[in-house]
Every structure is written in C-alpha cells, then in structure tokens.
Amino acid sequence: MPTEPKTAASLPDAEGRFGAFGGRYVPETLVRALDELAIAYDEARRDEAFQKELAELRFNYVGRPSPLYHARRLSEHCGGAQIWLKREDLNHTGSHKINNTLGQALLTMRMGKRRVIAETGAGQHGVATATACARFGLECVVYMGAEDIRRQAPNVFSMKLLGAEVRHVDTGSKTLRDAINDAMRDWMSSVESTHYILGSVVGPHPFPRIVRDFQSVIGQEAIEQSQQRIGRLPDLVVACVGGGSNAAGMFYPFVAETDVPLVGVEAGGRGPTPGDHASPLSYGSPGVLHGSFSYVMQNDDGQTDDVHSISAGLDYPGVGPEHSYWKDSGRVTYTACEDGAALAAFDMLAKTEGILPALESSHAVAKAMELAAERPQSEAIVVCLSGRGDKDAAEIARLREG
Amino acid sequence: MPAIDDLFRDLRAKQRKALMPFVTAGDPNPEFTERLIGEVVGRGASLCEIGIPYSDPIADGPVIQASYVRALGAGVRLNEILAMLGRVAPKVAAPLVTMVSYAIVYRHGVQKYLDEARQAGLAGLIVPDLPVDEAARLAEQCRAADLSLVQLVTPTTPRERAVRIAAASSGFLYYVSVAGITGERTELPADLVDNVAWLREQTELPICIGFGISRPEHVRLLSPVADGLIVGSAIVRRVAEAAEKPADQVIAEVGDYVASLLAALPA
Ligand SMILES: Cc1ncc(COP(=O)(O)O)c(C=O)c1O
Numbered sequence: 001m002p003t004e005p006k007t008a009a010s011l012p013d014a015e016g017r018f019g020a021f022g023g024r025y026v027p028e029t030l031v032r033a034l035d036e037l038a039i040a041y042d043e044a045r046r047d048e049a050f051q052k053e054l055a056e057l058r059f060n061y062v063g064r065p066s067p068l069y070h071a072r073r074l075s076e077h078c079g080g081a082q083i084w085l086k087r088e089d090l091n092h093t094g095s096h097k098i099n100n101t102l103g104q105a106l107l108t109m110r111m112g113k114r115r116v117i118a119e120t121g122a123g124q125h126g127v128a129t130a131t132a133c134a135r136f137g138l139e140c141v142v143y144m145g146a147e148d149i150r151r152q153a154p155n156v157f158s159m160k161l162l163g164a165e166v167r168h169v170d171t172g173s174k175t176l177r178d179a180i181n182d183a184m185r186d187w188m189s190s191v192e193s194t195h196y197i198l199g200s201v202v203g204p205h206p207f208p209r210i211v212r213d214f215q216s217v218i219g220q221e222a223i224e225q226s227q228q229r230i231g232r233l234p235d236l237v238v239a240c241v242g243g244g245s246n247a248a249g250m251f252y253p254f255v256a257e258t259d260v261p262l263v264g265v266e267a268g269g270r271g272p273t274p275g276d277h278a279s280p281l282s283y284g285s286p287g288v289l290h291g292s293f294s295y296v297m298q299n300d301d302g303q304t305d306d307v308h309s310i311s312a313g314l315d316y317p318g319v320g321p322e323h324s325y326w327k328d329s330g331r332v333t334y335t336a337c338e339d340g341a342a343l344a345a346f347d348m349l350a351k352t353e354g355i356l357p358a359l360e361s362s363h364a365v366a367k368a369m370e371l372a373a374e375r376p377q378s379e380a381i382v383v384c385l386s387g388r389g390d391k392d393a394a395e396i397a398r399l400r401e402g
Numbered sequence: 403m404p405a406i407d408d409l410f411r412d413l414r415a416k417q418r419k420a421l422m423p424f425v426t427a428g429d430p431n432p433e434f435t436e437r438l439i440g441e442v443v444g445r446g447a448s449l450c451e452i453g454i455p456y457s458d459p460i461a462d463g464p465v466i467q468a469s470y471v472r473a474l475g476a477g478v479r480l481n482e483i484l485a486m487l488g489r490v491a492p493k494v495a496a497p498l499v500t501m502v503s504y505a506i507v508y509r510h511g512v513q514k515y516l517d518e519a520r521q522a523g524l525a526g527l528i529v530p531d532l533p534v535d536e537a538a539r540l541a542e543q544c545r546a547a548d549l550s551l552v553q554l555v556t557p558t559t560p561r562e563r564a565v566r567i568a569a570a571s572s573g574f575l576y577y578v579s580v581a582g583i584t585g586e587r588t589e590l591p592a593d594l595v596d597n598v599a600w601l602r603e604q605t606e607l608p609i610c611i612g613f614g615i616s617r618p619e620h621v622r623l624l625s626p627v628a629d630g631l632i633v634g635s636a637i638v639r640r641v642a643e644a645a646e647k648p649a650d651q652v653i654a655e656v657g658d659y660v661a662s663l664l665a666a667l668p669a
Binding site: 025287288301 | 480
C-alpha cells in the first residue's frame with residue numbers, strides 16, 4: 001500500500017487509527033478521560049493563546065530552536081556524506097522529552113487537573129515531566145522500573161530535586177513497560193483528578209497524536225534549518241525509535257516530502273534472538289499492548305516478551321502505532337542497531353565532536369555513520385540527536401569495568 | 403440460546419441472585435483450577451469467571467497481578483487452559499466465562515479463540531481492555547458463535563454511554579463498583595446502590611457488580627439491586643496460600659468462604 005502523503009499527514013482518524021494501527025484498547029474506566037483529553041487538545045490546538053504560550057515557553061524556557069549542527073569531524077571520520085545533528089540534547093533538561101511535557105502540562109492546567117503522573121525509562125521523560133510540573137506548580141509522581149532506577153541514577157536525583165515523587169516499580173522486567181503498567185493502574189483510580197503525561201507516541205488514542213504533534217517542532221525546525229544551512233532538504237533523515245516520539249516528531253513534517261528517505265533505528269540489543277533486543281518493527285508482529293494496536297514483541301499467546309537494550313529509553317517491547325503505519329506503507333524504513341555499535345558511536349561522537357550523546361541517540365548516530373560511509377560527500381544526512389549522555393556516563397563506565 | 407441467558411431467566415423466575423467467583427486459570431496449576439471450579443460451583447456459585455493470565459493487566463490490582471505472574475511463571479499456556487476448561491465445563495452446572503485481554507484473543511486469532519471457547523463448552527467472554535467503541539465486530543462474531551460478550555460500565559462512564567454499552571452487551575452487564583483496579587475493599591462507594599438502581603431502569607439485561615466485593619455485608623447491601631455479584635481478589639488471595647498448604651485444604655477453605663457469601667444472599 002503506497003503512502004498518500006496528503007492523507008497520511010491528516011491521520012489519525014476520529015477513532016485514533018493510523019490505517020489499521022492505533023485505536024483504544026483500555027478499560028472502560030479510562031475512556032471518559034481519554035475523550036476529555038481529545039476534546040481539550042482539539043480546542044487547545046486551535047486556540048491562539050495556547051499556541052502562543054507554548055511558543056513562548058519553547059523560546060525562552062527550552063531554548064528552542066535547537067541548532068542544526070554540521071558534525072564535520074565525525075563526517076570526515078566516516079569518509080562519506082555530511083552528518084548534521086539536530087541538537088535536541090541542548091534543550092533544557094537535555095532531551096526532546098521537554099517538548100511534549102510542556103505541551104501536556106499546559107493541557108493539564110486547561111483541564112483543571114492538579115496532579116500529574118508519568119512513566120519513565122531513561123529518566124529523561126521523568127525529569128522533563130518533573131520540570132514542567134515544577135514550572136506550573138503541579139503535583140508530580142513518576143513511575144520508574146527498579147532496573148532503570150539503578151542504571152539511570154542521576155536522573156532519579158534530579159526528579160526528586162525538582163519536587164517529584166519517584167515510585168519504584170518492582171514487577172516484571174522492572175523497566176519501562178512495567179512503569180507504564182503501574183502508571184496506567186494509578187490512573188485507573190485517580191483519573192478524575194489526575195492527568196497522565198505519557199512520554200512517547202504510544203498508548204491509547206489520543207496520546208500518539210498529541211505527543212507526535214508536540215514533538216513535530218523538531219522536524220519543522222529541521223526543514224527550515226536544512227533549507228537555510230544546506231540549501232535544500234536533507235538526502236536522508238535518521239532517528240532512534242523507542243516508543244518513537246523523537247522519531248515521530250522528526251519524521252512527521254517530512255512525511256509529505258516523499259523524496260526524503262526516513263530511517264528509524266530500533267535497539268538491536270545483543271542480536272535478533274527474541275529476548276535479546278527491543279526491535280518490534282524489525283522482528284515483531286502486530287498485536288495489542290498498552291492500549292494500542294501496533295507492532296510488538298509477544299509470544300504466540302499474546303504475552304509480552306522480555307526485551308533487552310543497553311539503553312533504558314529504547315528497552316521497550318512496543319512502539320507507537322503511527323510507526324507501524326509508516327512501516328507497512330513503506331514511507332519509513334526501520335532497522336536495528338546493536339548495543340556494541342551504539343557504544344562505538346557514543347565514543348566516536350565524544351572524541352570527534354566533543355558531544356556525549358544519550359545511549360538512545362547513539363543508536364541513530366551509529367546508523368547514520370554507517371549510511372554516511374556508503375554515500376557521497378555531496379549528500380547530507382540529518383540525525384536527531386535526541387538527548388545528551390551525562391546520565392549514561394556511570395553505566396558505561398560500569399559496563400567497561402565489568 | 404447462550405447459557406448465560408438461560409441462567410438469568412431461571413434465576414429471575416425464582417427471584418434469586420447469582421454469586422460469581424473469579425479464579426485465575428493455572429494458579430498454581432491447571433489441575434488445581436479445575437478442582438477449584440468444581441468446588442465453587444458445587445457450593446452453589448451460579449457462574450464462574452476464569453481469568454486468563456496476562457503479562458500486562460492494566461485493570462488488576464496486586465493480588466490478581468501476582469496470580470498471573472505465578473501462573474505464567476509456572477509456564478501455563480493458553481492451549482492447556484482451554485483444554486482444562488473443556489474437561490471441567492461439561493461437569494459443572496454453571497456457565498463458565500473467560501476474562502481475557504484482547505492482546506491474547508487477537509494473537510491467538512479472534513475466530514479461533516471463539517471456536518475453541520465454544521468447543522470447550524464456555525458460555526462467553528469478558529474482554530476488559532476492549533471498550534464498546536472497539537467491540538462491535540467481536541460482539542457480532544460472538545453472537546454468531548452463540549457466546550455472550552459481557553461488557554462493562556464503570557462509575558466514570560457517562561450515562562448516555564452506559565445505555566449504549568448496555569445495548570451492546572450480552573449475557574449480563576458488568577457494573578464495576580469503583581473507579582479503580584481490582585482488589586478487596588472495606589468500603590464500597592456511597593453512591594453505588596443508586597448508580598446501579600439507575601442503570602437497572604435503563605436495561606432489561608441482568609446487571610452484575612464486581613470489583614472490591616469481598617464480605618457478606620457487601621453481598622447483603624448489593625444483592626437487592628443486582629442480579630449477581632462477582633468476587634475475585636478475595637478468592638485469589640486465598641489460593642495464593644496453596645503453595646504452603648495442601649491443595650485440598652485450600653480448596654475447602656475457598657469453598658467455605660464462597661458458602662459464607664452465598665449465605666448472605668436473600669433466600
Ligand atoms: C534521549 C532519548 N532519546 C530517545 C528516547 C526514546 O524515546 P522515543 O522513541 O519516544 O523518542 C528516550 C527515552 O527515554 C530518550 O531519553
């Protein structure tokens with residue numbers, strides 16, 4: 001099924017479907033809140049005052065636009081196409097996650113709710129939510145798997161300093177998936193007073209759409225900056241895919257630009273054996289998880305598989321439904337990058353450019369380096385550098401010692 | 403005619419109410435569940451809900467979650483559960499209904515699941531993560547297979563929507579007593595009886611109340627307004643002790659507990 005750019009850009013439909021994907025597979029208890037959220041967002045989207053407030057926050061608080069940086073020494077090292085980095089790592093709180101949390105915090109205020117819950121894997125979404133809540137005086141509770149609390153410790157301290165309560169999740173694999181389960185269960189009991197700031201383009205409608213829209217500022221800026229700096233649109237765009245929010249934000253404005261190939265990079269972990277990676281688009285199949293129909297890693301009984309990635313933010317068995325749609329329609333190519341290649345890219349970016357990327361973003365950098373080496377110097381690859389790597393320094397040191 | 407419709411027609415004719423235990427399939431193993439179903443029905447339960455263990459249950463509290471973890475940890479598979487239900491269903495005088503995530507039904511194959519459920523002698527299913535807006539096609543397939551698709555109304559459901567859900571539900575309408583997850587509660591919401599009484603006027607369908615019910619006084623309070631009461635976590639918690647105590651003893655204790663709730667139903 002070839003992509004019709006005009007219709008693709010207007011998805012999801014009223015039921016939250018991106019083609020066959022998406023929808024709302026949640027307990028009835030949550031449906032009213034999701035309906036209210038969809039209405040509140042629809043009104044906010046058209047409200048000039050809302051858009052103005054968000055734009056002002058992006059400019060003065062986040063520090064947008066984030067630069068598009070030509071990584072010349074990294075490009076030279078690869079010996080091919082030019083690598084340009086969209087510097088989401090330079091945002092306030094160090095990743096793209098703040099783009100979404102400020103938007104959703106404004107929605108929270110609009111809906112008259114005073115309490116916010118969130119899940120986090122790498123801790124970047126937790127920090128960005130805690131930050132937005134501090135900024136607006138909202139109560140904030142963040143669910144985080146015990147394994148992630150261990151491997152992303154710096155972000156746990158930050159969340160607490162920002163006034164958030166961090167709740168340890170000890171069930172299942174003790175990672176992002178389990179944190180989402182517990183956040184949803186909290187929401188089941190608190191839905192009338194609490195907004196759930198979901199951190200990626202996953203979950204039931206309208207979350208995939210709302211998060212994509214708030215993140216689309218990445219791609220919009222990248223298009224403008226490419227025109228100005230490169231003189232045209234890039235020849236290739238690359239982003240890492242956990243739940244898929246930085247990739248969706250980068251890709252969505254490019255979807256209609258059908259001449260620009262888009263590449264999403266999943267966590268290939270230790271390799272393609274089930275349990276060793278977190279790459280549902282590369283190795284999984286369609287199914288239901290966390291409220292939507294999308295590619296997922298499951299066994300034949302529909303039980304979610306355990307997954308693995310060196311990066312907590314990509315260590316998730318599902319993916320946003322719009323990515324499933326883009327995969328099946330052929331608009332975006334998805335591929336996996338293994339732990340070792342991501343670590344090597346982390347090192348190379350640090351040494352050639354003086355930039356410590358997040359381990360999540362390192363997956364995109366690794367794939368871009370590989371593709372750059374195969375392409376002529378006249379071509380330009382834009383990579384979403386979704387976050388900075390300070391949070392990962394201690395874990396990388398531990399992995400190297402052990 | 404689906405077995406659940408027969409059951410409630412019969413109960414209503416006798417002006418009686420249903421007690422409906424929930425048990426987790428495969429906790430701690432399928433043989434135990436098989437005996438437990440026989441026990442609770444033998445004590446007088448009208449219908450039994452069978453929870454199919456799921457790795458990511460959003461609507462469940464710690465007790466049922468833990469039972470799913472135990473069952474899946476012991477390696478139980480869907481085929482084994484359906485085979486076990488196929489053995490027990492013909493032997494018990496009560497309809498059996500699976501409570502099953504759509505993740506499982508979809509992956510197994512929707513029509514295949516319904517065919518196998520029917521073959522096993524099951525009466526219907528409850529899919530707690532499939533709201534009415536997504537359920538039209540499954541409802542149609544269930545109708546064709548002579549299975550009931552029980553849908554849920556909760557305290558957060560707007561009233562017009564509740565009416566729509568009642569129209570789409572079959573077998574009975576499941577009224578969730580609290581905005582929240584499964585688990586025993588001491589106090590039930592103050593407006594619960596009024597809310598069910600309102601719903602009662604909107605539909606002819608039997609209404610059964612679940613979530614939080616665990617005590618004889620809950621049964622006494624709610625049985626006047628409902629056709630049936632569903633008891634889950636209080637039973638699953640007792641089964642959790644099966645690893646430490648002999649199975650016979652645990653099964654008898656659950657039986658006694660169910661009997662204590664049955665005794666609180668109007669005669
Ligand atoms: C820096 C960074 N990049 C990427 C991700 C993955 O999320 P997504 O795929 O939603 O962008 C995370 C998640 O924690 C992250 O912190």
